[in-house]
Amino acid sequence: MGVFEHFNYWVAVFLMMTGFYTVIARTNMVKKLIGLGMFQTAVFLLYISMGKIRGATAPYLVDGVPFSENTYTNPLTSVLILTAIVVSIATTAVGLAIVVRIREAYGTVEEDKTIAMDMADERAEDAMPPTIREAKRRLGWLPRSGAPRVTPPEPARQPAREAAPRPPAPKRGPMSRRKSAPRKGKGRP
Structure with a gap:
């Protein structure tokens, strides 16, 4: 077993540590997002490398070949990573949107x-x-804060006056309409 036999794992570890260092050490928020993307890509590569079996085929049956003669690769890791890639893209998009808002509010992304x-x-x-x-x-x-809230003093209450009776509303028939000011819009002055 040579070093190059596990080349994918070495690349995954290198990308993971580079991304982790970038997230921790950099103060620029865009560079932090790039480091986070590198870290996520390293995890994808690691899972795909673990799911691959040398000499194995895709899990489908061929007519005339017994099931036990073929070695199959488990497709679950590929399916999970496909979903993780979509989540990674969404996370990066939300992160970039937040960085844009921070840039608008503060004038810097540091x-x-x-x-x-x-x-x-x-x-x-x-x-x-x-x-x-x-x-x-x-x-x-x-x-x-935990301090008590200062409320303005209430105005002095005046005695309630008796309300004058309202006149009854005018009766309307089914065809009568209340007239209002003309609306402005298409085809109207």
Whole structure:
């Protein structure tokens, strides 16, 4: 058994470690997605390599050849990897969409810079006067804290007045319609 006899496994391990290192070490979010794709591809290659048997054929029966004479490759690994590829593409697409939104919001795709901007925003929110901070919390612009919520005082209640009786609604026949202003649109001025 030589080293090249298990070449697929060596390539899978190399791709897996390269992808893992890229996800961990890089701060650019697009490069992280590329590393994640490399890692997923390595897993696909590993499973396909494990499912392949040398000298085996696809699992179909040939007329005149007994079942026990052929060695068949299990198709389950190929089917699972086909599904995993679709999931991988969807994951990458969602990740790229999130990176685009982060780029629009922060102006960068570098993880360190976005974290620094978030920390600066939190420090600025903590430095706000309490009245502005509480107003923003009530409007839903800031998350609620454990502090009790300040509610404005209720206006003084006035005694209820008796409502005047309403006049009865005019009776309409089946053919009468309420007239309204003409609508604007196709063919109308």
